[in-house]
Amino acid sequence: MPVITFIEFDGTEHQVDGESGMTVMETAMKHNIPGIDADCGGSAVCGTCHCFVEAAGDLPAVEPQEESMLGLRPDRESNSRLSCQLQISDQMNDMTIRLPEFQM
Amino acid sequence: MNQAVTQKDGLPDPLTTPLNELDVADPRRFEHDSWQPLFERLRRESPVHYQSYGPGGPGAEGDFFSITRYEDIVEVEKNWEAFSSEPSIAILDPEPDMSVQMFISTDPPLHDDQRRAVQGVVAPRNLQEFEVLIRQRTQETLDGLPMGETFNWVDRVSIDLTTKMLATLFDVPQEQRQLLTHWSDTATSDARITAGRGLSIDERRVIMIEMLEFFTKLWHQHKADDRESFDLIRMLQRDPKTANMVDDPLSYMGNLMLLIVGGNDTTRNSMTGGVLHLQNNPSEFAKLKANPELIPSMVSEIIRYQTPLPHMRRTATRDVELNGTLIPKGSRVVLWYVSGNRDSDAIPNADQFIIDRPNVRNHLSFGMGIHRCMGNRLAEMQLRIVWEEILQRFDRIEVMGPPVRTCNSFVRGYHELPVRLHPLA
Numbered sequence: 001m002p003v004i005t006f007i008e009f010d011g012t013e014h015q016v017d018g019e020s021g022m023t024v025m026e027t028a029m030k031h032n033i034p035g036i037d038a039d040c041g042g043s044a045v046c047g048t049c050h051c052f053v054e055a056a057g058d059l060p061a062v063e064p065q066e067e068s069m070l071g072l073r074p075d076r077e078s079n080s081r082l083s084c085q086l087q088i089s090d091q092m093n094d095m096t097i098r099l100p101e102f103q104m
Numbered sequence: 105m106n107q108a109v110t111q112k113d114g115l116p117d118p119l120t121t122p123l124n125e126l127d128v129a130d131p132r133r134f135e136h137d138s139w140q141p142l143f144e145r146l147r148r149e150s151p152v153h154y155q156s157y158g159p160g161g162p163g164a165e166g167d168f169f170s171i172t173r174y175e176d177i178v179e180v181e182k183n184w185e186a187f188s189s190e191p192s193i194a195i196l197d198p199e200p201d202m203s204v205q206m207f208i209s210t211d212p213p214l215h216d217d218q219r220r221a222v223q224g225v226v227a228p229r230n231l232q233e234f235e236v237l238i239r240q241r242t243q244e245t246l247d248g249l250p251m252g253e254t255f256n257w258v259d260r261v262s263i264d265l266t267t268k269m270l271a272t273l274f275d276v277p278q279e280q281r282q283l284l285t286h287w288s289d290t291a292t293s294d295a296r297i298t299a300g301r302g303l304s305i306d307e308r309r310v311i312m313i314e315m316l317e318f319f320t321k322l323w324h325q326h327k328a329d330d331r332e333s334f335d336l337i338r339m340l341q342r343d344p345k346t347a348n349m350v351d352d353p354l355s356y357m358g359n360l361m362l363l364i365v366g367g368n369d370t371t372r373n374s375m376t377g378g379v380l381h382l383q384n385n386p387s388e389f390a391k392l393k394a395n396p397e398l399i400p401s402m403v404s405e406i407i408r409y410q411t412p413l414p415h416m417r418r419t420a421t422r423d424v425e426l427n428g429t430l431i432p433k434g435s436r437v438v439l440w441y442v443s444g445n446r447d448s449d450a451i452p453n454a455d456q457f458i459i460d461r462p463n464v465r466n467h468l469s470f471g472m473g474i475h476r477c478m479g480n481r482l483a484e485m486q487l488r489i490v491w492e493e494i495l496q497r498f499d500r501i502e503v504m505g506p507p508v509r510t511c512n513s514f515v516r517g518y519h520e521l522p523v524r525l526h527p528l529a
Contacts, residue, residue, distance in 0.1 A: 037465060038465070039465045039466060039470075040178070040466065040472055041463065041466045043178055043182065043472070044182075045178055045181055045182050045472035045473045045476070046472055046476055047476070048465075065182055068184065068212065068473070068474050069473075069474065071212070071216055071474075072216060072219060072220065072223070072474060074220060074223060074224055074227060101228070101229065102227065102228030102229065102481075103228075104223070104226075104227055104228060104478075104480070104481055
């Protein structure tokens, strides 16, 4: 199981075990990590689980729906992802996820 | 239609009348708050429901599909290529020669350019600057209210506060702020969606032209006065992609209308709705009193329960199947958020107002997908501040009589809510 390190905007770090079959968003919600809202519950239609992937192995590609939501973020960077689209598997490397200043 | 009329709204029985005889968009069901049984029936019997005539009943132009289940609404929102926001996001087609252009009624890439230009103004970073100002204005308004005497909450609080906020967002002088409310009300008062009680096309056109003249002048004044200000107009001016929007009056006016209506009716009616929903659910009010930390969660629940904009509309760009029903190319597709928000398959006990429900943010009132409400954080902040300040001043807000609701299928709200304030002991 990969270890996921969430870093809040203010620098606070949280290290948790990723569970196979869950998404990074669900993992953050389960551990009450501040900075992820997930208003749509995981359908990539709200954009409020935006994060920056600092380090990780291979990740699922950005699908068009995710792309259309990321495209609206004023703070988008090249490593921007919607964490609800990052499904965790046992084969994955450990991940570092930086959380944005705000969700909108 | 020879059904006996026994309903309080004067309309045929929503449960026994054949579905094809019921105009799903009849605004009188919202006026009388009698809309729930019809939508509950549609979710059960005909979740992707075709109506062969438009709003207004048989013979009216503008046939449309009604989508009433939560999951189906999300599917349509996702698929913006098959379900376009052009030419209109309201159930009615644009009026001839008044087809103003607003980014909510466009698709990418134009949509994304225009939206990005203005969304900074309501981005949480900017909101922190606004918070102090909003709190001051809220305090002034609440401190000016009479104790122990009945007054209309809608006028004295909801309209007053949302109008002051709008004036701030556009950097319009506060003494002229009533104009913004007037224009917002005009924009949503089309006689065709208000059971004939709104304004005619000609009346609306005259008022909209006044508005355009006002804002054209304001554009040039703001341009000449280049002080550091994060208002919406200066934001448009600063972005190269929208810097000349004033030269395209239909686009400028359309986007102004979008931002004015978006920032007005929605928050205003949630501000009133919250008072009413808490009165009707005393145990929830008790929870709130015992634990004011619930305010942010309650704000989301108020917004869900109120659903101030009951629908948005899309138009099918190709034949597309939804939940087993074929929607032909060119069809109007109406997403009834107000129904999806009461769909118990998606939201447990959806008909109940529960201020600390799990996953309280999972609602459709802001829409979903690329057209999702841009001002959601501002709306939530305004409502949060109002409730924080209310709890510090008043023991309770007693509703003294039934509300007068708007007769409108696009704006679910209130004209009047008589209330009386009780001071903290």
